Amino acid sequence: MSNVSSTRVAAIAVWALFAMFTFPGPAVAQDLADKPVTFSKDVAPIFQERCQECHHKGSIAPMSLVTYEETRPWAKSIRQRVIERQMPPWHIDKTVGIQKFKNDISLSDEQISTIVRWVDSGALAGNLKDMPAAKQWSDGNEWKGQKELGPPDLIVKSEPYTMPAKRQDLWWRPISNIPITEPRWLRAVEMRPGTLPGRKITHHAVTYLVQDDPDSLAPGTDPALNARAYLMEWAVGKGYDLHGPDAGKLLLPGSQISWDIHLHAVGEEIRDNVEIALWFYPKGQEPKHRTYLTGFQALRGFQTSKAAGGSRNVDIPPNSIASSDNYTVLQKAARLENFQPHMHLRGKAMTVEAILPDGIVQPISYVGRFNFNWMTNYIFDDNAAPVFPKGTVIHVTAVYDNTIANPNNPDPEQWVGFGDRTVDEMGHAWMNVTYLSDEEYNAWAANRKTQQTAAERR
Ligand code: HEC
The missing domain is CATH 2.60.120.230 (Jelly Rolls)
Structure with a gap:
């Protein structure tokens, strides 16, 4: 268990607890009485915007959420999935680190509250005349990037x-x-x-x-x-x-x-x-910079060759929660473009933070509800993508759940170690890194300072 950092596990547990309390709570019930929520008027528009792309006939999800008849049998399951923020598959914590993304598909608190009120008040159909015009979906195999970028x-x-x-x-x-x-x-x-x-x-x-x-x-x-x-x-x-x-x-x-x-x-x-x-x-x-896809390890020993003693450590006993972490030094100033956690079936959570040369720790991202079925890529907004000076340390921590509480766990009685098979484990954060010269970094930092001062004056 050489890699387990207990303070880190504790910090993540606190985050997880905190996140639990950010679910829509008492506010949900308040205006229930005066405002009947119906599928046609309130819920269908949300599903069009946030669910049907995958939940229509012929697409990747197991059921269609287009008509009332198709949706009604799933009401309870929908309630649970949206409250837990498992669906839509956007599992990044909304209280930690960077929050502006180019590809955010999550529901707002208000949308979750509407869906929950709809289910809790009997999942009514409402008046068909209120239904929004049906959306046309392509063959279901369109590239995800096509909406933003056009055909490849x-x-x-x-x-x-x-x-x-x-x-x-x-x-x-x-x-x-x-x-x-x-x-x-x-x-x-x-x-x-x-x-x-x-x-x-x-x-x-x-x-x-x-x-x-x-x-x-x-x-x-x-x-x-x-x-x-x-x-x-x-x-x-x-x-x-x-x-x-x-x-x-x-x-x-x-x-x-x-x-x-x-x-x-x-x-x-x-x-x-x-x-x-x-x-x-x-x-x-020609863009000015090259960008490099980099797997920032949460396992020790990856940055050194095997000949130099590098090993790949993760040690997960049966029926237990375990974690591993590792540090990577940025050799030049750099901008991080995105974050995508990668773990296998026992994956539970991943934290990425930056330790700046002056020792300040800056959280970048935390996925607290990792689900093996969804290696979602969180693409930072251009204005939100973090930029760090040379010598910054990127610290990645992965948490693994080898208990029966993990629905993806094929067998909590097994010891699990590093390996490439789906039943083995690994942990790393994929990020595209764009390196900058020190001058470019200084210009960026000066510019940001001006912006911050302006914002403070407002
Ligand atoms: C990016 C595609 C995608 C989006 C967007 C999406 N889903 Fe899903 N959904 C899936 C897939 C694939 C599954 C099956 C795998 C899984 O459970 O993760 C699923 C599973 C589910 C399930 C569980 C079904 C079961 O077997 O119990 C529910 C409920 C659900 N989705 C509701 C929703 C709702 C509601 C929305 C919108 C608010 C939504 N989904 C958005 C792809 C998507």
Whole structure:
């Protein structure tokens, strides 16, 4: 249990408790009497805005929440999922760290309160005339980034693989060419299994960029680690990566994608590929910075090569809660673009905080209700993305729940350690890092100070 930090567990427990009390409480009941809440008038508009994208026929969710008849049987389950902020799948704590995102799909407290009042007052249909006009959904397989970015410029597919009904987890590693004839800067990327059935067997997929270009590795990367440049990481439930306004990844002609696709058998034979959508900056528009996808470890030993004694420690006894943490020093000033926690079935919570060179600890993000089905990517708003000076330490803590209270836990009697299989554990925070020069950092800090002073005067 070398990695367990008890103060950290305590701090997280306090956060979790605090979060419990931020659920809509007494206010819910107050105006119940004078305002009947109905599906047609009050609830359907919220579901259109926040649920139906996934909850319509043919999309990824198990049931449609479009008509009253389809929705009514789920009322109780809906109440619970929205109160616990499990649905929509946006599990980041609303009281800790950065709160402005480019892709926020969460419900407001008021929307939750409306849904709860609707269920508690009998889940009434109301007057059909009050229903908002039905929304048209595309084939259900539109790229998530499409709403914000339009259709992708290029889609590259991996070679497909046939996963038998029964077998151990496996890693499928084909290579694809990227058909470009001139250098292009990437603005956004999204990955996903090619088909809906494919989602069942695809645990995650990592893509590496294979090109002769030392600059595609982050500054300060230890050559002994034989690191490869990440293009993107996808795991169950993840959306897209969207880079900051002046940042991107450079693709060179002749470059290839090396896939690392983790498949697990689900009792039926499924053949599928994984595909990646690429959105480019317009030709001639070169972003000033490269951005580097980085897995900030919550396990010790990853930053040192195995030869130098690096090991990957996580130790989770049966029927217990455990945690692991680790520190990464930023070699240059940097802006963090997003946060996506990655853990396996025992994953419970993840904290990311920055320890500034002067010792001040600044919380970045806390996901207190991690759910293995949803590796949601929280993309910070341009104005909210945190910027840190060189030498800042990023501290990531992962908490694992190997008890029966964790609904995703296949067997709380098992000891769990590090490994790549879904039943093994790991913990890291995926973040796109855009490095800045010290001058750029100083200019940013001076600008922020002016803004803060102006805000204080107001
Ligand atoms: C990004 C896609 C997505 C969005 C948005 C979304 N859901 Fe879901 N929902 C799913 C998927 C997939 C599942 C099944 C997996 C799971 O339970 O996590 C699910 C499961 C559920 C369940 C549990 C069903 C059961 O088997 O008991 C409920 C209830 C639910 N969603 C309600 C909602 C409501 C209400 C909203 C909007 C306020 C919403 N969801 C938004 C994708 C989504």
